[in-house]
Amino acid sequence: MKDGVPIALGYLAVSFSLGIPAGKAGLSPLQGFLASFLCNASAGEYAGFTMIAAQASYLEMALATLVANARYFLMSCAESQRLAPDLRLRHRLLIGFDITDEIFGISIAREGDIPPLYVYGAMAVAIPGWSVGTAIGIFAGEILPARAVSALSVALFGMFFAIIIPPARKDKIIAGIILVCFTLSYLCSVLPVVSGLPEGTRTIILTVVISAGAALLFPRKEPEGETDKTTSPDKEEEAAV
Amino acid sequence: MTHIIWIYIAVMAGVTFLIRVLPLTVIRKKIKNRFFNSFLYYVPYVTLAVMTFPAIVHATQSTWSGIAAMAVGVAAAYFGADLFKTAVACCVTVFVLELFLVH
Numbered sequence: 129m130k131d132g133v134p135i136a137l138g139y140l141a142v143s144f145s146l147g148i149p150a151g152k153a154g155l156s157p158l159q160g161f162l163a164s165f166l167c168n169a170s171a172g173e174y175a176g177f178t179m180i181a182a183q184a185s186y187l188e189m190a191l192a193t194l195v196a197n198a199r200y201f202l203m204s205c206a207e208s209q210r211l212a213p214d215l216r217l218r219h220r221l222l223i224g225f226d227i228t229d230e231i232f233g234i235s236i237a238r239e240g241d242i243p244p245l246y247v248y249g250a251m252a253v254a255i256p257g258w259s260v261g262t263a264i265g266i267f268a269g270e271i272l273p274a275r276a277v278s279a280l281s282v283a284l285f286g287m288f289f290a291i292i293i294p295p296a297r298k299d300k301i302i303a304g305i306i307l308v309c310f311t312l313s314y315l316c317s318v319l320p321v322v323s324g325l326p327e328g329t330r331t332i333i334l335t336v337v338i339s340a341g342a343a344l345l346f347p348r349k350e351p352e353g354e355t356d357k358t359t360s361p362d363k364e365e366e367a368a369v
Numbered sequence: 370m371t372h373i374i375w376i377y378i379a380v381m382a383g384v385t386f387l388i389r390v391l392p393l394t395v396i397r398k399k400i401k402n403r404f405f406n407s408f409l410y411y412v413p414y415v416t417l418a419v420m421t422f423p424a425i426v427h428a429t430q431s432t433w434s435g436i437a438a439m440a441v442g443v444a445a446a447y448f449g450a451d452l453f454k455t456a457v458a459c460c461v462t463v464f465v466l467e468l469f470l471v472h
Contacts, residue, residue: 207393295414
């Protein structure tokens with residue numbers, strides 16, 4: 129639980145920023161609280177909020193959530209190797225409920241099998257921090273003047289930069305991919321036909337196409353090493369993607 | 370054709386939960402497929418990058434403050450600012466610029 133406190137504090141700031149777009153999408157503080165309580169994912173939730181804002185179909189919502197959260201699938205695969213083989217299903221379900229970059233990071237960093245109680249301790253402080261932050265963010269978006277909301281709107285994007293830019297500095301492939309992403313994302317927003325698609329749908333298509341292209345052109349070397357890289361130290365600090 | 374926010378939230382929560390729980394309960398072996406692993410490795414970077422631009426430019430009251438926030442954010446992150454500092458730098462940039470740009 130002690131290890132969960134810094135995580136919870138970091139979550140407060142991120143989820144507050146997340147509350148701003150959530151409020152713009154029309155969620156009430158209670159709905160934001162619930163969405164964060166149940167999802168515990170910033171990129172995934174942000175993708176979801178843009179779908180709500182666009183009044184997308186439920187199927188598109190499911191797809192957007194699936195793609196934006198795809199990496200938890202990988203973390204879950206990695207963590208499955210580190211649970212006691214006889215661990216009960218209900219413990220597996222509960223642990224799985226809150227696999228985030230940070231909780232996964234501190235859990236996997238321990239030696240040996242991961243004790244469920246350790247994970248629950250961290251969850252007990254991190255989840256309330258995350259959920260309350262979103263509710264406060266939505267509330268702030270409702271009462272603050274437009275000027276302040278406009279400034280706060282970029283907070284989440286700033287955090288996204290802090291996540292994607294440092295690895296890009298170390299790895300030219302990632303830097304190149306990010307440039308491709310920016311370019312294609314811009315083109316898709318202005319070109320005829322594709323620009324008519326909802327923003328969330330474009331995000332899904334671009335993510336799948338660019339990631340698949342990158343995986344084909346630049347496959348990573350050691351499959352096992354991937355899981356560690358996804359939670360590189362600079363992300364673990366307070367990223368709550 | 371109105372959509373109910375509660376259902377959206379339920380869909381989000383259900384899909385998110387399944388993604389996290391399925392491997393933990395079903396898969397007991399390491400995934401060896403190189404393409405699949407590489408794909409999952411790139412997804413977070415790609416999805417964040419795609420969602421950030423050009424959305425950041427439209428999120429603010431003025432296009433120019435959004436562009437400036439992007440430049441400041443990339444520079445701050447490049448020079449090692451953490452999440453919180455980068456976010457604050459972006460917010461301050463927009464706030465200060467819009468004092469002049471938006472009336």
